[in-house]
Amino acid sequence: MARRRKRVIEEAEHQDRWMVSFADFITLLFAFFVVMYSISSVNKGKYETFSESLDKALFHSEKVLREVEPIQVGTIPTRIQPIELPNLITVTQEEHQLSEEIMEEKRRLNEVSDEFQRALQPFVESQLVGIKKHDFWVELEMNSELLFASGKAELSGKAIPVLEKVAEVVRDVPNVINVEGYTDDVPISTGIYPSNWDLSSARATSVVKELVKNNIPPTRLSAVGFGEFHPIADNKDEAGRFKNRRVVLVLMSQAFARYGMTDIERAKALKLAPQTETQQPEPVEKAPDAPAQL
Template structure:
């Protein structure tokens, strides 16, 4: 008689949920790690930002606790910025003193010509500009300084000989062409006139290393060349005394 095999009974696993729960917890942990990484703040930059805001709203007064929170790197960067600002302020102070002194001296020496509107003294972005009408210095079509003007220019040179600022002398003409054996064009005439002023300055003790002579012909008129008076105004010598840290190289004047 054959024995009937008993059917195997399968037991239901009641702990399978633990696997899903563990997977969920792992994913949740990874999620919060990623979120923390995204939201983390650069502490140093945050402190600098907080310091700047506090300084702005408190009028530059910082509490000891705020300063103590800054890192050494933050304080070093702050110190570098303060030194840079101090250097810029000192450079601006020297520039202002230079402009004030030189302008006052030129107005004193050239007072009579300034009143007759043959000379002007003005401040530019690069320093001080002294403009002298060509009729004061030269005869028509000539580049040799007239005897009557030598004394005035010599006084200007003596004022400038005592410092080390760079000086640019620019010659300007009107738009009427010149054709002579000595000056084939206005380029030669304007250059020769600027060079004459430079030579006089050197003779009066101004270092040649400080001087630049530039001929600009009729390229930068003060006013349109449409009348004889306008052309006479455009014929001029412009002497630029460059302020400290101003670039020296024949930077062209504004039209």
């Protein structure tokens, strides 16, 4: 009986063994780049901590660990530094109180302006009286024809009732009053008034005296003469000269009046750099124009 031959099965040679070694190589290369990237993006503290930990694990080194910051896990919080602003103004309680006083004074001046408008309405309509309202003063402009005869400084009979109404409006408010006299440019030369300076100052003084008679405290009043040097109209014609001959009552804000706030109080109220009393011993404030005080 014939024997069957055993068929020898030869194992086939695997052609893809290289992939195992290649995959291990790629994995190590990937790990190497991960480590390189991680140590390149950490701060100094993280790097020193990682280096010492790796050295101790691999070489069993007994180095004394230096104090380092712990490795931060997650996003490192950002500390926002406050922005320093130069000359930052902090509103104190005292400054707030002064600001409230300024606002209250503005409201009071507005009320005075409205009272002038009501009390002197007929004269306003006839353009003998004008009222100008500002933030820190009120101007009551009266034509000289309403108060004086030509070339005279004595009050006329029709001026007395007008000034009585003015006194009623300003009597109960504490603001100082500058009485300003103006003339036209027609020269005057008499034994009593050698120049328009003298005439304008005398007219302002006559108005001040009449206000004192009507119980306005003298400490609130001042008389100023401007002469012909601050016209509001052209002196070439009679209409312009008529407007320029006038007396103006300026009801001043206490913040700007000479005998109102001190320099330090005024600086705080207006948010200005304060000055000490030694730098400016006596505050001097003037009306909107710089008058010649006589």
